[in-house]
Amino acid sequence: MFAALGRIHDRDKRPLREQLRVVATRMGFPDIDWENYFVNGASIAEEELLNLVRKVTAPPLSRK
DSSP states (O other): OHHHHHTOOTTOOSOHHHHHHHHHHHTTOTTOOGGGTOOTTOOOOHHHHHHHHHHHHSOOOOOO
């Protein structure tokens, strides 16, 4: 799932749910039960979700 999230492009204006399904299918995982990942009526805004995806997929901070 993290690999699929990392392949989603910010410039794509489709909803994150739609993009994730397309990316995962292209990666060879067409039979994912998306109800396990997306709950109808969830109270998170699309922009907030995209911000969380950016944080999860960001490269780790280097430690000096």
